[in-house]
Amino acid sequence: MAKITSRSPLAPESFPDLPVIKGVRFSSVAAGVRYAGRTDVMLAHLAPGSTVAGVFTRSATRSAPVLDCQAKIGTHTDDGAAIIVNSGNSNAFTGRNGVDATRAVTSAVAQTMNLPEGRVFSSSTGVIGEPLPHGRITAKIAELVAGLDETGIGAAAQAIMTTDTFPKGAMASVDLPGGTVRIAGMAKGSGMIAPDMATMLVYLFTDAAIPAGDLQALVSGINDRTFNCITVDSDTSTSDTLLMGATGASGVAVTAQDTAFADALHGVMLDLAHQVVRDGEGATKFVTVNVTGAVTDADARTHALTIANSPLVKTALAGEDPNWGRIVMAVGKSGAAADRDALSIRFGDILVAENGWVSPEYKEDLGAAHMKQPEITLNVDIGLGNGAATIWTCDLTHGYIAINADYRS
Amino acid sequence: MAKITSRSPLAPESFPDLPVIKGVRFSSVAAGVRYAGRTDVMLAHLAPGSTVAGVFTRSATRSAPVLDCQAKIGTHTDDGAAIIVNSGNSNAFTGRNGVDATRAVTSAVAQTMNLPEGRVFSSSTGVIGEPLPHGRITAKIAELVAGLDETGIGAAAQAIMTTDTFPKGAMASVDLPGGTVRIAGMAKGSGMIAPDMATMLVYLFTDAAIPAGDLQALVSGINDRTFNCITVDSDTSTSDTLLMGATGASGVAVTAQDTAFADALHGVMLDLAHQVVRDGEGATKFVTVNVTGAVTDADARTHALTIANSPLVKTALAGEDPNWGRIVMAVGKSGAAADRDALSIRFGDILVAENGWVSPEYKEDLGAAHMKQPEITLNVDIGLGNGAATIWTCDLTHGYIAINADYRS
Numbered sequence: 085m086a087k088i089t090s091r092s093p094l095a096p097e098s099f100p101d102l103p104v105i106k107g108v109r110f111s112s113v114a115a116g117v118r119y120a121g122r123t124d125v126m127l128a129h130l131a132p133g134s135t136v137a138g139v140f141t142r143s144a145t146r147s148a149p150v151l152d153c154q155a156k157i158g159t160h161t162d163d164g165a166a167i168i169v170n171s172g173n174s175n176a177f178t179g180r181n182g183v184d185a186t187r188a189v190t191s192a193v194a195q196t197m198n199l200p201e202g203r204v205f206s207s208s209t210g211v212i213g214e215p216l217p218h219g220r221i222t223a224k225i226a227e228l229v230a231g232l233d234e235t236g237i238g239a240a241a242q243a244i245m246t247t248d249t250f251p252k253g254a255m256a257s258v259d260l261p262g263g264t265v266r267i268a269g270m271a272k273g274s275g276m277i278a279p280d281m282a283t284m285l286v287y288l289f290t291d292a293a294i295p296a297g298d299l300q301a302l303v304s305g306i307n308d309r310t311f312n313c314i315t316v317d318s319d320t321s322t323s324d325t326l327l328m329g330a331t332g333a334s335g336v337a338v339t340a341q342d343t344a345f346a347d348a349l350h351g352v353m354l355d356l357a358h359q360v361v362r363d364g365e366g367a368t369k370f371v372t373v374n375v376t377g378a379v380t381d382a383d384a385r386t387h388a389l390t391i392a393n394s395p396l397v398k399t400a401l402a403g404e405d406p407n408w409g410r411i412v413m414a415v416g417k418s419g420a421a422a423d424r425d426a427l428s429i430r431f432g433d434i435l436v437a438e439n440g441w442v443s444p445e446y447k448e449d450l451g452a453a454h455m456k457q458p459e460i461t462l463n464v465d466i467g468l469g470n471g472a473a474t475i476w477t478c479d480l481t482h483g484y485i486a487i488n489a490d491y492r493s
Numbered sequence: 494m495a496k497i498t499s500r501s502p503l504a505p506e507s508f509p510d511l512p513v514i515k516g517v518r519f520s521s522v523a524a525g526v527r528y529a530g531r532t533d534v535m536l537a538h539l540a541p542g543s544t545v546a547g548v549f550t551r552s553a554t555r556s557a558p559v560l561d562c563q564a565k566i567g568t569h570t571d572d573g574a575a576i577i578v579n580s581g582n583s584n585a586f587t588g589r590n591g592v593d594a595t596r597a598v599t600s601a602v603a604q605t606m607n608l609p610e611g612r613v614f615s616s617s618t619g620v621i622g623e624p625l626p627h628g629r630i631t632a633k634i635a636e637l638v639a640g641l642d643e644t645g646i647g648a649a650a651q652a653i654m655t656t657d658t659f660p661k662g663a664m665a666s667v668d669l670p671g672g673t674v675r676i677a678g679m680a681k682g683s684g685m686i687a688p689d690m691a692t693m694l695v696y697l698f699t700d701a702a703i704p705a706g707d708l709q710a711l712v713s714g715i716n717d718r719t720f721n722c723i724t725v726d727s728d729t730s731t732s733d734t735l736l737m738g739a740t741g742a743s744g745v746a747v748t749a750q751d752t753a754f755a756d757a758l759h760g761v762m763l764d765l766a767h768q769v770v771r772d773g774e775g776a777t778k779f780v781t782v783n784v785t786g787a788v789t790d791a792d793a794r795t796h797a798l799t800i801a802n803s804p805l806v807k808t809a810l811a812g813e814d815p816n817w818g819r820i821v822m823a824v825g826k827s828g829a830a831a832d833r834d835a836l837s838i839r840f841g842d843i844l845v846a847e848n849g850w851v852s853p854e855y856k857e858d859l860g861a862a863h864m865k866q867p868e869i870t871l872n873v874d875i876g877l878g879n880g881a882a883t884i885w886t887c888d889l890t891h892g893y894i895a896i897n898a899d900y901r902s
Contacts, residue, residue: 145825145833177821177833179850212818213851317804319819320826395726395804395889396897403898409621410728412586416554417729424554424586441588442622480804482894488805489812489890 094362094370094458094478095250102237102255102268105289107131107331110236111228112243115220118172118210125170125221126240127228128287129197130329132164136205137300139307141324147176148186149206150325156202160296165203166193167287167327168221168228169244171272175208175216176322185216192222196229207285207325209272210246237289241270244285247487248272248363254355256348262336265292267349269328271356273321273363284360286311286326288352293332298340302349303328305340310353314476316364317484318393361476366483369401371476372461378471383420385473387466390418398480401460406451408436411464426467431455503771503779503867503887504659511646511664511677514698516540516740519645520637521652524629527581527619534579534630535649536637537696538606539738541573545614546709548716550733556585557595558615559734565611569705574612575602576696576736577630577637578653580681584617584625585731594625601631605638616694616734618681619655646698650679653694656896657681657772663764665757671745674701676758678737680765682730682772693769695720695735697761702741707749711758712737714749719762723885725773726893727802770885775892778810780885781870787880792829794882796875799827807889810869815860817845820873835876840864 112126130136138157140150168189175182190204197204208216241251252271257264273284294302307326330338338345362370373392378384391397394414400407408429415422425440431454435443454460521535539545547566549559577598584591599613606613617625650660661680666673682693703711716735739747747754771779782801787793800806803823809816817838824831834849840863844852863869 143822143825144827144831145821145836174818177818177846177850179834179848181850212816212821213846319803319805319822322822322825394728395893396728399894399897402894405898407621409583409586412554412621413552413728413731416552416731418553422553425588427554437586437622439588441586441590480894481898482891484804485808485811485889485891485894488808489814 090249092249092363092367094367096359099238099241099251100253100255102253103257103266104234105266105268105331106291106333107134108289108329109232109234110240111231111233112236112239113224113227113231115170115224117170117217117220123239123243124172125168125224125228126243127232128167128240129232130165131331131333133162134165134329134331135160135294135296135299136165136327136329137296137303138325138327139304141321143320143322145177145322147174147208147323148178148182149175149208150323152186152190153205153325156205159202161200161203163200163203165205165329166197166199167205168193169207169285170221171244171246172210173208173214173216174210174212174323176212178213178215181215185218188218189221192225196225205327207323209244209285209323212322237268237270244272246272247365250363252356252359252363254352256352258345258348260336260338260344263334265290265334265336265338265345267352269352269356271360273360284311284321284324286356288328290330291332291334292330292336292338292345294330294338299328299330301340302346306346306350306353310350310357313474314357314361315389315392316361316478358476361478364478365487366481367478368481369479370459371401371478373475373477374461374463375466376472377465377467377469379421379469380471381473382471384471386420387415387418387422387464388473388475390414391462391464392475392477395480401455401479402481404452404455406431406448406455411462415464421468422466423468428465428467430463432461499658501658501772501776503776505768508647508650508660509662509664511662512666512675513643514675514677514740515700515742516543517698517738518641518643519649520640520642521645521648522633522636522640524579524633526579526626526629532648532652533581534577534633534637535652536641537576537649538641539574540740540742542571543574543738543740544569544703544705544708545574545736545738546705546712547734547736548713550730552729552731554586554731556583556617556732557587557591558584558617559732561595561599562614562734565614568611570609570612572609572612574614574738575606575608576614577602578616578694579630580653580655581619582617582623582625583619583621583732585621587622587624590624594627597627598630601634605634614736616732618653618694618732621731646677646679653681655681656774659772661765661768661772663761665761667753667757669745669747669753672743674699674743674745674747674754676761678761678765680769682769693720693730693733695765697737699739700741700743701739701745701747701754702743703739703747708737708739710749711755715755715759715762719759719766722883723766723770724798724801725770725887767885770887773887774896775890776887777890778888779868780810780887782884782886783870783872784875785881786874786876786878788830788878789880790882791880793880795829796824796827796831796873797882797884799823800871800873801884801886804889810864810888811890813861813864815840815857815864820871824873830877831875832877837874837876839872841870
């Protein structure tokens with residue numbers, strides 16, 4: 085199993101005091117899927133009338149539970165819904181057996197909770213390619229249902245962790261003309277994180293009343309600016325899933341055009357996305373890569389991702405080395421338009437390089453001081469246009485190697 | 494400066510006994526460009542009548558010496574030629590100063606050796622973004638010229654090393670109807686190695702008589718199957734340069750259509766390319782990734798490169814962990830066509846996974862035993878067509894982090 089290392093130095097001080105979201109209840113148990121001595125399955129139940137939306141990995145080898153969720157997500161019924169998640173085994177690349185295991189879990193939940201199977205969503209996270217011992221999960225469903233409680237979200241966030249060193253939660257409340265609505269969310273994921281959709285498991289809940297189509301539009305749009313803008317190691321999981329449920333229990337109606345709600349949801353999703361990076365395997369630096377001045381936004385994103393994923397940039401960050409030459413290298417290799425002599429690079433506000441060379445005003449001790457901080461900002465202006473993008477990442481350390489060279493043996 | 498670690502465990506037993514190539518002489522000195530107590534500049538002189546060809550990095554931020562070589566390479570004169578190379582400083586991203594430094598070095602060589610400037614090629618390798626102390630090099634040119642010797646190639650291979658743990662040389666001789674011709678070559682490069690052209694510094698010499706256009710065609714074509722098929726860390730250097738000189742001193746004429754010569758040159762270039770991977774920073778495994786059954790060769794190459802560059806695959810290799818699930822993950826994220834259930838994976842000859850799942854005949858101890866070897870082969874069949882590609886790479890270890898988190902500080 086994963087080596088659980090000590091809490092990331094970039095972790096928030098504590099898990100937030102998440103509000104109760106009326107209409108959703110949580111439960112978690114220790115089912116012994118793979119890990120011993122900890123909870124590893126969580127169940128969430130959404131009251132009748134809730135809507136559900138989701139975004140998923142684009143991997144061509146995505147897991148059975150992801151395919152199952154994708155098949156179910158577009159169809160709405162008023163029966164309520166359930167989400168069941170296990171850690172320790174991803175049920176990915178498990179062939180026909182994987183499809184059967186997913187069906188066994190979701191149909192057991194549907195039967196016990198009297199829900200249509202199409203309203204039971206499941207996720208699995210952990211090792212790839214091993215059969216999911218689904219009997220250990222189904223044996224616990226009655227216990228899970230009996231334990232459902234509207235205050236259980238924090239314990240649920242614990243149950244879905246794999247190599248995570250801390251549970252991840254975020255919240256917001258929004259005062260709208262019709263009243264106050266609340267948003268609460270949890271996430272897991274610290275390795276195999278790269279933007280090709282959601283990059284981890286994320287579950288979001290609100291008591292706003294949002295039509296399913298509007299909820300999907302909100303989640304898809306904001307996902308592109310949050311979870312799709314983070315990378316730990318450039319590796320895309322086969323299991324990435326984000327699900328959001330809206331119970332409507334507040335009685336306050338919200339649509340996709342409601343900017344106050346969208347802003348609040350963006351804040352929650354960005355907070356969780358940043359927490360995933362802060363828990364990047366072995367991470368000691370939280371790094372913001374801002375690229376401006378590219379020919380297009382897409383080019384800016386290509387440059388920013390290439391910088392953020394470069395092993396030589398990431399190891400320089402780990403070594404607190406203001407090695408801006410490696411940023412030049414990354415821009416050069418990205419394939420997006422660049423001109424060596426139009427490029428400028430800043431560490432935070434410190435001008436490092438411009439006009440194809442180091443700035444005359446740059447002093448290496450300034451750059452070195454910026455690199456010693458736990459939070460580093462790389463500002464790269466390509467100097468060719470107005471395209472811009474921001475990517476968040478972390479450094480590449482001995483910790484990453486230690487975690488991943490031992491993961492399965 | 495680079496931390497020089499002990500000799501790679503994957504290194505060949507010794508530097509080969511390279512043959513004299515009539516018409517080319519070598520010299521090397523300690524100029525103190527950056528390193529102390531070692532040689533760091535080499536000079537090669539090619540006799541009048543020699544032809545020269547080259548291939549270069551495609552980086553958008555390539556260095557001044559690369560741009561200078563590219564401008565010169567297409568024009569042939571019968572005056573002979575020179576190649577001067579320094580280690581310790583790449584003269585990359587050094588603005589106008591970098592152009593002037595390259596000119597200062599090449600014009601000093603041209604003047605001292607009575608060559609047209611257009612026939613003096615230079616390369617620089619080492620740290621990016623610091624002014625090249627070209628005066629230290631030009632001060633040594635008379636000494637370099639005085640030291641030229643046809644047996645100096647081994648010492649020259651030493652002088653161009655940076656983070657390399659061993660000098661790299663390879664050779665071949667070919668019996669042709671007109672007589673025997675010889676090929677000898679050297680290379681450097683152990684990090685910042687990825688195929689987007691040549692990926693390092695490589696200098697090749699032959700006593701065959703080859704017209705410049707034929708020599709260029711040979712070098713470009715074989716480069717695509719050798720140096721463009723290796724990756725250490727996915728990072729592309731701004732300085733990658735391959736130059737080949739043909740002196741004609743054997744009196745044996747060769748053209749681009751001469752398959753015996755092309756095969757021999759391919760052998761030399763592949764040998765050097767493999768040596769670069771064997772000296773990958775921190776490498777403990779030499780890994781061959783064969784992808785077959787892709788829809789196109791280009792798709793196969795995309796899959797193979799994605800597998801070879803995946804940090805999770807590379808750390809599994811480092812940990813001797815037969816974690817084939819990470820190979821599935823890499824195929825899934827590559828963007829090239831794949832079908833989870835058509836995929837099969839072999840470690841060497843050991844069938845690991847097929848039909849979307851682990852093979853019933855696979856035993857994990859067989860996979861684990863394969864992973865313990867210093868040379869590992871990953872055979873991945875996509876199961877969709879006839880596209881094939883091979884990429885060579887190494888694992889990602891604590892050694893890579895140690896070397897690159899301290900490189901410049």
